[in-house]
Amino acid sequence: MSRTPEPSTSVPRPLKLAEQALSRLGVSGRALIIFAPAVWLTIFFLVPLAVVFGISLSTKQFGRPPYSNLLTFGEAGTVQLTLHLSNFVKLFSDSLYVNAYINSIKIAAIATLIALALGYPMAYFIARASDRWRNVLLMLVILPFWTSFLLRVYALTGFMRGNGVINNFLGLFGIEPLIMMQTDFAVYVGIVYTYLPFMILPLYTNLVKLDGTLLEASADLGARPLRTFLAITLPLSVPGIIAGTMLVFIPAIGEFVIPSLLGGPGTLMIGRVLWDEFFSNTNWPRAAAVAIAMLIVVVVPIMLMQRAQSATVER
Amino acid sequence: MRKGPFLPTAAILGFAFLYAPIISLVIFSFNENRLVTVWSGFSVKWYGELLADPQILGAAGLSLQIAFASASLALVLGTLMAIALVRFRRFRGRTMLAGMISAPLVMPDVITGLSLLLLFVAMESLIGWPAGRGTMTIIIAHTTFCMAYVFVVVQSRLVDMDISLEEAAMDLGATPFRVFVDITLPIIAPALISGWLLGFTLSLDDLVISSFVSGPGSSTLPMVIFSKIKLGVSPDVNALASIIIGVVALGVGIATLLQLRGQKNPVGASASEIM
C-alpha cells in the first residue's frame, strides 16, 4: 500500500455515507456493534439450549415432530403443562446411560493424560528449539490441525486394521496380527492422535514464554536439570497444562466420530449413545435428556475455560 | 542449557505418530489394489474414479459453498463481537456475552447439533421458518460455532494492538468510523484473514453438526465420506484425503514460508491464538 497523499474528497461515496449515517446515530453506533452478534448468539446458542431442556421433559410420540407438546390447549381455553421426568429417571435407572457416562469420562481422562505425557515433551522440545527449527516444527504440529478431522481418523483405520500397515509390518517378523480395531485401545489412540495438536499448542505458547534465565538461575543455585524442571518449569507451565487438558478433555467426552469408527460395539461413549437415540431410535426427548446430562458433566471444565478466556480479554 | 537425549527422542516419536498414518494413507492412494493396504502397483485410477463420482463432486461443491458463506458471516459477527468485548469496557450483559461467545469452542458437537436441530424444528412449527432443513440451516449452525473461532483470533489481535494508534488517528481529526476503516481494519487484517480461513476449514470439516441440521439432498462432503467409510474400504476416499491433505499442506507451508520471511503468518498465528 504505497498510496501518495490524496484529498479525502476522493473517499468512496458509500464510505462517506456510512460514516454520516453512523455519526448521526452517535452513541448508538456502539449499540449496533454489540447488537448483531448478541442477538445471533442468543437465538442460535442460548435459546437452543433452553429448547433442548424443554424437549427433554417431553416424551416420544409418532408424528412430526416426534415428541409431545409440553403445552396442550383444552376446550374451555385452559392450558395444560405436561412435564415428563421419565427421560431423566431412565438415565439413572438404565445402566446403559450410567455406564456410558462413566466410560466417556474414563476414556476422555485417560486419553487426555496420555496426550499430556506425549505432548508435553514435544511442546518443550519445540519451545527450546532454535528459531529456524521452531517454525518448522510448529508448522508440523499445526498442519494436522488444519487437515480434516474425519480423514485423520480414517487414516488411523488404515493403519490399525487387521491387514493394516502395522500388522503388515509385524508380519515381516512373523508376528501374529494384533487386533486393534474396534477396541477401547483404538479409541484411546484415536483421541490422542486427533487431539494431540490441541494439547501441544497451548503448552508450547506457555513454555516458549518461559524466561530462560530462570532455568539458568536455578542451575546456578545448584539444581540439577530434573530438579529445575520440577521446581521451575512445571509449576510455571500449569496454565498451559490446564488449557491443553481442557481442550482435549471436554470435546473428547462428547466425541462421536472416534468411537463410532474405531471403537467396537462395546465401546460405550455418551456422544454415540446420543447419536443413536436420535438417529436410530428417533427418540428426540431421550436424546435431549442425554444432552442435558452431558452438559452438566462438561459445564465445570467449560467454566474453567471461560475464566481463562475472559482473563485474556480483560488483559 | 544442556540437552539430554530424552526430549529429541520423545519429539521424534511424537511426530512419527502424528504423521505415519497420514503418509501411509497418501502412499496407498496410489495403490492399484482395491485392498487399501496391500501394495500391488502404482496407479492413479482412484483419482480418476473420484473425479467421475457425481455424488462426491456434488457434496464437495455444496460443502465449499456452505464453508464460504459460514466463514464470511462468522467473520462479520465474530469481529463485531471482538470489538465490542475488547473496546467497550463496560456495558450491560458484557459478562454474559463473553461467556456465550467462548462456549461453542468447547461445546461437544453432538450437543450443538442436537440443540440447533431442535430449535429449527420448534421454530418451524411456531413461525414456519426455516421451512425444512438444508443448506440454510447448516450455514446458520456453522456460522454459530465459526464465529467463536473468529472472535478468539480477532480478539487477541485487538488486545495486542496498541490502543494509542486509534487515539492518535482520532487526535488527528478522524471520527470513530474513519479510525476503524483507516487504522483498525488494516492492522487487524491478518487476523481477519486467518479467522476466515479457520472458519472455512472448520465448516468444511464438520460432520456431526451437519448431520443433525441437514435435510434431504443437502449431504455435505464429510457426510458422504463418513457413510462411505462406514460401508468399508473405499480407495477413492484415500485419493480424496490425499488431495485435501496436499492442498492444506501447501497452504500451511506457504504461510510458514511467509512467516520465515518476516511476515505475519495468519495460519500459524491463528492456531496458536486459539489455544
Add this chain to the structure above:
Amino acid sequence: MSKQPLIAADTRPWRDPAAKPFVRINNVTKKFADVAAVSDVSLEIYQGELFCLLGGSGSGKSTLLRMLAGFETPTAGTIEIDGQDMTAVPPYSRPVNMMFQSYALFPHMNVEQNIAYGLKRENIASTEVGQRVNELLALVKLAEYGKRKPHQLSGGQRQRVALARALAKRPKLLLLDEPLGALDKKLREETQFELVKIQETLGVTFIVVTHDQEEAMSLATRIGVMNQGEIAQIGEPTDIYEFPNSRFVANFIGSANMFEGVVTEDESDHIMIDSPEAGCAIYVDHGVDCAPAQRLWWAIRPEKILLTRDRPDGVANITRGLVDDIGYLGDTSVYQVVLDSGKKVRVTKANTMRGDLEAIKWDERVYLSWAGNAGSVLTA
C-alpha cells in the same frame, strides 16, 4: 543575528497578572472507579509556553494530559482552551494534537502518509498536503525518508516523524507524552535542544509530560510538579529547584539534606532554627511565615555546603563532621559526611583541579559551612 520573535520564555506572561491564560484547567478531578487519578487540579498555561508536567508514575500527569486531548472526560471541573470550554468536545474536533509516548505511528502507512493523515481529515487539497508534508519533513530533517515505513526507521527518526505528524495540523496546543522517554541518553540531550528550537520557531504552546527532572529543567518555561494526583508546586525551573515549597518537591527535584528543627528566634529579617541533627543553630537571613516555636524543616542542596579542613571565618553557619565516603563522578565528587549527631549529610564539590593532592580524604574531620540564604525553610 536576526531578530528573535517574542517568546513566552522571554516575556514570562505568568508574571503578569493581566495576561490571559491560553489553557485554563479549573478544579479538574478524574476518578477511575473510586480512585482519584487527578484530584482538584487548577492550572493556567499561557500562549507560547513550554510547560512541563513532572511527576513519578501514578502522579496523574498522564491522565491530565489525556483529559486535555479528550481521551478521558473529567469527573469534575472544566478545561478551557483558547477561551472555549472543551468538556463536551470529542478528541477529533479539538484544536489540540498529541505526540504519544509510543509514538503511535501507523505501521501500515509510510512516513509521508503518517504526516499527511491529519491534513487529509481536513479536506485540504492534495497539492497543499504534499507541500506541507515536505515542509514538515524538512523541519524534522527527514526529507529523504518520506517513503519509508515506520519499522524501517531508527528510534530517533520515529520520534521526529511523530513530532512532525503532531505538528502537521498547526495545532494551537501540542501535548507531548514523554517525548524523549524512548531515546538513549546521548540522543535525548541532543533532541531536547531540537525540541525547544522547534517550539520557539513555531511559537506553539507545548505541554510536556515527563518523569525525568533533568529533562523538565532544561526544556520548560515552567514546571508543574505533580504528586498523587495533585499539583505540588508550579514555577520556573529555578524556583522549583532553589525555592521548593515542600519536602516532597525538595526531595523529588535534585537531592536535598533535610534537617528537622524548632524556631527559636522569629524576627522579620531573620530566624534561628534549633536543630540537634545539624549540630548547630541554623541562621536563616530572611523572615519566615511561621509560628514561634514551630517545628519545621530546613533543606539545603549538596552543592550549597562548603567543605573545609580549617574553620572558615565570617560564615553564618558552621558545623563539624567526619568524611565517611567519597564518590568520584569525574566533574564532581560526592562526599558523605557524618555529623557529630550521627546525621549523614551529602556534599558535592566541583573538581576544578586535576590530580588535586590537597583534596579532602576519607576519615578526615571537616568543617561544613553555608550562607544564611543557602537553604529553604519548609513548613510542609
